[in-house]
Amino acid sequence: MKPAEIAAxxxxxxxxxxxxxxxxxxxxxxYYVDMRSVLGSPAPFRQVIGSLLDLAEEKIGLDSxxxxxxxPTGGLVFASALAYESVKPLAYVRSSAKxxxxxxxxxxxxxxxxxxxxxxxxxxxxxxxxxxxxALQKAGARVADALVVIDRLEGAAESLEKLGVRLCSVxxxxxxxxxxxxxxxxxxxxxxxxxxxxxxx
Amino acid sequence: MKPAEIAAxxxxxxxxxxxxxxxxxxxxxxYYVDMRSVLGSPAPFRQVIGSLLDLAEEKIGLDSxxxxxxxPTGGLVFASALAYESVKPLAYVRSSAKxxxxxxxxxxxxxxxxxxxxxxxxxxxxxxxxxxxxALQKAGARVADALVVIDRLEGAAESLEKLGVRLCSVxxxxxxxxxxxxxxxxxxxxxxxxxxxxxxx
Numbered sequence: 487m488k489p490a491e492i493a494a495x496x497x498x499x500x501x502x503x504x505x506x507x508x509x510x511x512x513x514x515x516x517y518y519v520d521m522r523s524v525l526g527s528p529a530p531f532r533q534v535i536g537s538l539l540d541l542a543e544e545k546i547g548l549d550s551x552x553x554x555x556x557x558p559t560g561g562l563v564f565a566s567a568l569a570y571e572s573v574k575p576l577a578y579v580r581s582s583a584k585x586x587x588x589x590x591x592x593x594x595x596x597x598x599x600x601x602x603x604x605x606x607x608x609x610x611x612x613x614x615x616x617x618x619x620x621a622l623q624k625a626g627a628r629v630a631d632a633l634v635v636i637d638r639l640e641g642a643a644e645s646l647e648k649l650g651v652r653l654c655s656v657x658x659x660x661x662x663x664x665x666x667x668x669x670x671x672x673x674x675x676x677x678x679x680x681x682x683x684x685x686x687x
Numbered sequence: 688m689k690p691a692e693i694a695a696x697x698x699x700x701x702x703x704x705x706x707x708x709x710x711x712x713x714x715x716x717x718y719y720v721d722m723r724s725v726l727g728s729p730a731p732f733r734q735v736i737g738s739l740l741d742l743a744e745e746k747i748g749l750d751s752x753x754x755x756x757x758x759p760t761g762g763l764v765f766a767s768a769l770a771y772e773s774v775k776p777l778a779y780v781r782s783s784a785k786x787x788x789x790x791x792x793x794x795x796x797x798x799x800x801x802x803x804x805x806x807x808x809x810x811x812x813x814x815x816x817x818x819x820x821x822a823l824q825k826a827g828a829r830v831a832d833a834l835v836v837i838d839r840l841e842g843a844a845e846s847l848e849k850l851g852v853r854l855c856s857v858x859x860x861x862x863x864x865x866x867x868x869x870x871x872x873x874x875x876x877x878x879x880x881x882x883x884x885x886x887x888x
Contacts, residue, residue: 528770532774562760570768573733594727
């Protein structure tokens with residue numbers, strides 16, 4: 487699916503919103519991303535999964551990873567459907583030590599030497615994806631690529647690069663903003679705010 | 688898929704084991720069920736999803752529910768693939784109040800008046816499924832059916848019946864035991880122990 491289409495779909499669903507949002511950190515952001523609204527709409531959900539699969543084929547190569555892993559809850563919903571569609575084994579990494587107690591940090595297909603593709607819905611600073619990569623590497627798996635639907639361009643790619651992992655996204659928030667600006671769904675001030683925040687031209 | 692096939696698949700994967708298991712309650716059980724091992728094997732995972740879909744078609748009717756809901760983490764992985772395959776909206780219920788804080792108890796497609804099918808991997812006493820039904824009903828959704836892969840026959844059907852919800856399973860632990868006994872994968876003493884525990888003839 488082209489960036490113009492995915493931008494329109496996510497905007498129409500309310501999965502991406504533009505305005506003045508106060509984050510939990512107290513900081514303000516000119517955009518808001520919530521991929522949970524995609525789950526409630528089967529056709530867009532399938533289109534997003536299709537885009538992830540296309541990207542995995544074109545940019546990563548379906549033969550270059552043995553299994554797909556994610557972190558509960560949001561990302562795992564997308565990873566599960568992607569694993570189903572691509573006929574790849576699935577694993578998941580528990581979100582934190584307190585959530586697993588005596589349970590394993592990694593469940594499913596991520597044994598020693600396996601090449602694992604990490605999938606998540608949204609990358610912000612990358613904390614969630616970095617946690618997954620770290621747990622998978624400790625379990626002996628090899629991670630070369632991470633795949634997300636939206637990259638908010640807030641440091642995830644840089645944090646992953648330090649772990650030797652490349653981040654691929656269906657679209658960055660800057661690309662989505664540019665498409666929606668072209669489609670006259672957001673105004674000049676909004677696209678300027680997005681570009682200022684993400685450091686994109 | 689026939690009970691004989693699903694039994695063989697789950698047994699070969701180690702998703703069901705027979706012996707003497709000590710549960711977290713301290714009680715002993717002659718069987719152990721862990722559907723997470725299915726995630727790591729794409730063909731069996733697809734077969735299980737296919738069985739859930741067949742059951743939803745035959746016993747419940749695909750037109751009799753508007754969306755599919757589950758509870759993280761185990762059940763949601765199956766629900767996500769089932770929603771993807773059946774092109775139904777997906778919702779999930781957070782496992783407990785402490786896990787959601789200021790977040791909503793129900794995320795996704797479960798608004799007032801929607802008819803929701805609750806899906807989980809395993810039903811034991813039914814606590815997890817009952818929690819989901821309760822949260823969905825509080826959100827205004829209608830729940831008539833719950834669908835699980837394995838019913839351990841430990842009270843889930845009775846608890847759900849009190850809420851007006853019918854429980855369907857791909858197989859009960861007693862059915863799986865009977866099939867595996869026929870296939871000579873478990874001995875006479877084991878099938879007797881399963882029947883004694885589940886109160887089945």
